[in-house]
Amino acid sequence: MKAAILKAPNEISLEEVANPAPMPGDVVIRVRAATICGTDIRIYRGRKTAGVRYPSVLGHEFAGEVVDAGGHAGLAPGDRVGLCPFIACGHCHLCKTGHENLCTGGSAVGYEIDGAFAEMIRIPAQAVAAGNLRHLPDHMSYEEAALVEPLSCxxxxxxxxxxxxxxxxxxxxxxxxxxxxxxxxxxxxxxxxxxxxxxxxxxxxxxxxxxxxxxxxxxxxxxxxxxxxxxxxxxxxxxxxxxxxxxxxxxxxxxxxxxxxxxxxxxxxxxxxxxxxxxxxxxxxxxxxAFGLSRRDFDQSFDMIASRQLDLKPMITHSYPLSDISDALAVAESGAAIKVAVRNA
CATH class of the missing domain: 3.40.50.720 (NAD(P)-binding Rossmann-like Domain)
Structure with missing residues (x-):
């Protein structure tokens, strides 16, 4: 598959890499739309380094189709899904006291775990078991689903x-x-x-x-x-x-x-x-x-968008194929766009 590989600050390139290799219980999703976040730009430019590894794949606001359901009941290939991309540990003091967004033992999709600026992405079994995946209603576009994460924050x-x-x-x-x-x-x-x-x-x-x-x-x-x-x-x-x-x-x-x-x-x-x-x-x-999001924030924001309480579609002002990821990042950084989507056909 193709993926945008961040090799170092200011150095990103589209490369052919191996398809995700899921462990037992992991789910593989074909990314259909990912939107670019200011955090992606900060990581790309080296202004955010905590937890960032090289090489890695950015992108944490996304939605797509299940390719491998990992044996989970209620999931099947072809299902349209979105993801809460922060995976809290669920066991620490912060998680137990209602502050899972601040969990120091958790992991974030998009740099600690390879993210969505790729044709496919692996979702760890822990995230699936914790309820981080949500099925999209038929009327909800992939781009709208990608905006659930920033709305949650x-x-x-x-x-x-x-x-x-x-x-x-x-x-x-x-x-x-x-x-x-x-x-x-x-x-x-x-x-x-x-x-x-x-x-x-x-x-x-x-x-x-x-x-x-x-x-x-x-x-x-x-x-x-x-x-x-x-x-x-x-x-x-x-x-x-x-x-x-x-x-x-x-x-x-x-x-x-x-x-x-x-x-x-x-x-x-x-x-x-x-x-x-x-x-x-x-x-x-x-x-x-205010930092990040919890699964509760994600679920509430998902429901606001899915039920049409908020219409955020006009925020997507520019879209690019994954092959033009460098152009997409440049436009997002320039301020010429509101929200930039990276799409896979």
Whole structure:
């Protein structure tokens, strides 16, 4: 089969490799669609190295067809499935206390386990037994199913800051993750949703996703605009949806009294940010991180997309065959696309 092999940072090539060799209970899936995540770009460029091995195959947002069901009841060749790509150990303290997304004994499909930028992928028996695979309903496309994983991470992040119908939510960054935050905040009934991004195309996409207002931070004073939009109160929730450390300080400025701040996006190791600790103290701000997803997040997000509560199809703006993986990564990194899909016929 063909697979995009990451040999070192900045070095990826499409090669002919052996088909997956499943162990007992493993399932083999023919990948039909995979979408490119910002984490894929960070690994490709060497900005994320923890757990990354070389050579490896990237790609953790995907769906496809079962080729080898591994003897599992309820699975058969040809079944259309999606996968929760983080495989928690299920036994550690974090797993047992409801924080399986933080499990340090787990493994991630897409670099620790070879991922979906390939014609086929092996799913470990442990993931199948834990319920990480979901059957797709007939009306759910492979591309929509690939978006379940990033939506699951966004759901985890919004649960951490308790987005509700009483909240004005400001999303800093209207890339793919920021737009998912807009979609989900709107779905959760947020009182007002505001997105900030210097890219005009992405601001327009945020409005289409349900934002009430958008801000160009290069052309206007974001703080003044948020105060104007909120009657001088500031935002109940501020979500940093792009990994720019300077936005952490902006988030403390934008937050209202008793506001909640999510440092959602991934940052590179060694990066530091200035935050207004005086504001955090006297305005009683809550600042939290958000990492990854649990199977519960995945199941809830899967059901939201499968039941058409959220229509995320417009987010797929570009698609490429696996043979053009380098072009797909370049477009995803450039910011010219919202979400890029890599397809296998």
């Amino acid at each position: 966004v759901l985890n992040g919004q649960n951490k800051v308790g987005v509700s119908s009483a909240d004005t939510v400001v999303v800093l960054g209207a890339g793919p993750i920021g737009l998912l935050h807009v979609h989900l905040a709107r779905h959760r009934g947020a009182k007002r949703v505001i997105a900030s991004d210097p890219n005009a195309t992405r601001r327009a996409a945020a409005l289409a996703a349900g934002a009430d207002a958008v801000i160009d931070p290069l052309a206007e004073d974001a703080l003044a605009r948020v105060r104007e939009e909120t009657g001088g109160q500031g935002a109940d929730v501020v979500i940093c949806a792009i990994g720019v450390p300077a936005l952490a300080r902006q988030a403390t400025d934008l937050a209202a009294f008793s506001g909640r701040i999510s440092l959602f996006a991934g940052f590179s190791k060694g990066e530091f940010a200035e935050m207004d600790v005086n504001a955090i103290h006297y305005r009683e701000l809550t600042v939290t991180g």
